[in-house]
Amino acid sequence: MLRINDLVFDAWGRRFFDHASVSLPPGAKVGLVGRNGAGKSTLFKIILGELTPGDGDISMPRDARIGAVAQEHPATPVSLLDTVLEADERRARLMAELETAEPEHLGEIYHQLAAIDADRAPARAAEILAGLGFSNEDLARPMAEFSGGWRMRVAMAAALFAEPDLLLLDEPTNYLDLEGALWLEARLKKYPHTALIISHDRELLDHSVDAILHLTEGKLEFYTGNFTEFERLRGEKQRLQEATRVKIEAKRAHMQSFVDRFRAKASKARQAQSRMKAIAKLQDIAPSIEEHVAPFLLPSPEKPLPPPLIRLEGAAVGYGGPPILKGMNLRLDLDDRIGLLGVNGAGKSTFARMLADDLKLSAGHIQRDRRMKVAWFHQHQIEAMDPDDTPLMIIRRALPEASEAQRRSKLAQFGLGFEKVETRVESLSGGERARLLLNMIAMDRPHLLILDEPTNHLDIDSRRALTEALNDYEGAVILITHDRSLMELAADRLWLVSDGHVKPFDGDMDDYAKFVLDRARRAARVASQTAAKVAPEAESPPPPAPPRPRPALAPLKRKLEAAEQVLARETAALAEIDQALADPALYVKTPAKVAELNVRRERLAARVATAESAWIALAEEVEAAEG
Incomplete structure (x- = not known):
């Protein structure tokens, strides 16, 4: 289906692909794996024609359709x-x-x-x-x-619906909750064509793909089987390679010893020369090097607190209106490892904010030990990082009394080497930012660790390191994640957030997966019936008919009203930024803010232009329908 032949690609001062070749069979579901920064997303861009290789070629059958997921679908x-x-x-x-x-x-x-x-x-x-x-x-x-x-989910739905001959998915579960990830696993198994999937989600790679494409050192290696089988085969290959290397080096040393001893003797000179030629022909095999993955540092609390850490009695919480969660009667102890289940929007993050004391109860009672330390990691922290900060600047603020050497040593323990400590945040990868924040929130030895989607930017090895750190940590853990493997290995109890309540779930992750897929099948049947009413269906060939009537006016007017609202909202947002940029004091006090506003203004101006074009097109349709 897809053939990559002798691919060479150089960019940004490094070589991503060094004469890499591989062929993907038709209908294969292939997981593309490799360390962060290896070039997986770069390969997708080359396949899509967004980047031009320096040498080699990529070929597919004529008229084959390629589909990929856009960043997000526009707001139309x-x-x-x-x-x-x-x-x-x-x-x-x-x-x-x-x-x-x-x-x-x-x-x-x-x-x-x-x-x-x-x-x-x-x-x-x-x-x-x-x-x-x-x-x-x-x-x-x-x-x-x-x-x-x-809208990111819509883009994925559109790609799955179109069913291209080659479907490219780049970290698809990052945009989904656990329920969506479980559904996607089942969907990809039934995908009728070839799919190439970049993922660090071990469960998806174990349950949805039948081959692994490993990108390492600029080469592409194809393995049949799922990720577990890939790890076994690769381990055997590395052991065989290392054994062969040791054997060759021993042979080389033995012959070199003979040469060193007898090269000067006339009677042995010919034999010495023969062995020197044999040494030159011996194959050079590089030693097998395991890439080091820095551990996560999640120090346990110094002094345990008497149970319970938190007790909820008739608790309700919300944002000023009707409560999001209510009637909560729960208890959390120091040795609890709780995995929170529930669809996006059910209230998992609201529950986490309440436990972190970032959101007050609207009813009921919460009992918590005043000495309890809570560490809370969530995705908004990564998004809110100052792009001009560096890891060294961040840890200076966190450890004002420490020496510079101690701060750099701490960052090295986090997995940020000397070349990264003074790198601006905007130049760090998502995995490096997540690693920095995860380690820093735990420095104060918390009694309760709340992790809201901690694995989004972590590769498989880093996820394994996080799992090991959580298992060694001796405090309480609340875990929200779409990573089923992490949930299974780190949580020993499950709570389900659903219909405004938080209650223990009776079962394990396999039981929950079955529950989710059964619910999805029921929802799909209902959605199919609803779609028949929402969208016109193609009918069987009718007899010749007169020209079609004009489009119905009411639906067009509703679309026009929606377009007017979008245009008004985007125009108002643009006006706010223009007003801020008109303030001369801004350029003196916070020049960095000016650059940020200008970037936002460019994006908004593009969105205003898109919304305006959509409004004009719909206005013309309405005018034509009325005429």
């Missing part, structure tokens, strides 16, 4: 269901032709729609959207009403 006034349906370009083109086709051509168009099973498309799109966490009510909502994270 088009409905969610219609947005996903448009991803099937052939169906969208045929449906558009129906609007203007002459009566004698309608039969052929309907025949082509039937050939691609177009009448099932709305139901199929709704099934995918239900699996990714969208409700039936969401199907008719315009894209502009969804947040960036949900």
Whole structure:
């Protein structure tokens, strides 16, 4: 399906691919693995034609379609269901032709729609959207009403719906909750074409792929089997390579000893020369080097506190309106390892904020030891880091009394070498930022560690190191993660956040996976029925009919109103930034803020232009329909 031949690519002062070659068979589900920075995302860009290799070539069958997930789908006034349906370009083109086709051509168009099973498309799109966490009510909502994270899911739904011949997915579970990740595992197993997936999610690589493509030292190595099988085969290969290397080096040393002893003797000179030639022909095998992964430092609390750490009695919490969570009667002790389950939006992060004392109860009672130290890691911390900070500056503020040598030593223990300590945050990888923050929040030896999606930027080896650190840590842990492997290995009890309540879940992760997939199947059936009402279906070829009537005016007007709201919101946001930039004091007091505002202004200006174009197009459609 995909053939990479002798690929060479150099960029940013380094070589990413050094005469790499591989062939992917049709229909294979392949996990692309390698250390952070090895070049996995770069390979995707080369396959998509966004980067040009220095040498070699990439080939696919003629007319093969490649699909990838965009960063996020734009905020348009088009409905969610219609947005996903448009991803099937052939169906969208045929449906558009129906609007203007002459009566004698309608039969052929309907025949082509039937050939691609177009009448099932709305139901199929709704099934995918239900699996990714969208409700039936969401199907008719315009894209502009969804947040960036949900629009990222829409982009993934569109790629899965289009079913390209080669599907490229780059860390797909990073945008999903655990429930979405479990659904995606099952979906990828049934994907009808070839898929190449970059992932550090061990469970997905064990349950959804049938081959592993390993990128290391500029080479691509293909292994059949899942990730566990890959690790076994690679370990055997490394042991064999090391044994062969030791054997060759021993032989080399033996012959060199003979040469050194008898090279000067005339009677042995010919034999010495013969051995020197043999030494020169011996194969050089590099020693097998295991890449070091720095451990995570999660020091246990110095003094244990009497139980319970936290007790909730009839507790409710929210943000000023109706409570998000209510009726909570729970207890947390020092040795508890709790995994929080529940779909996005159920209230897991709200519960974490309450435990971290960042959100006060609206009802009920919470008992907590005043001496308790809480460490809370969440994704917003990474996003909120000052791009101009460096790890050294950050740890100076955290350890004002320490010497410079002690601070640098601490950063080295975190896995940030001397070349990284004075690197600006914006130049650090997501994994390096996450590693820095995870280690720093635990420096104060907390009694309770709250981790909200800690693995998003970590590779498989770093995730394994985090699991080991959590198992060695002797405080309480609250864990929110889409990484099923981490949840299974680090949590010993599960709590389910659902329908405004937090209650113990009776079962393990296998039981929860079955519960989630059964629920997804039920939701998909309901979504399919709803989609039939929301989207028009392709019908069987009708007899010749008169020209189609004008489009219904009411739906167009609703879309136009939604587009007006989007345009007004984006224009108002742009005006706020322009007002801030008009303040002369800003350029004197906080020049760094000026640069940030200018970057935001460029993005908003582009979004305003897009929203304006969408509004104009819809206004013209409404005018034509009224005429």
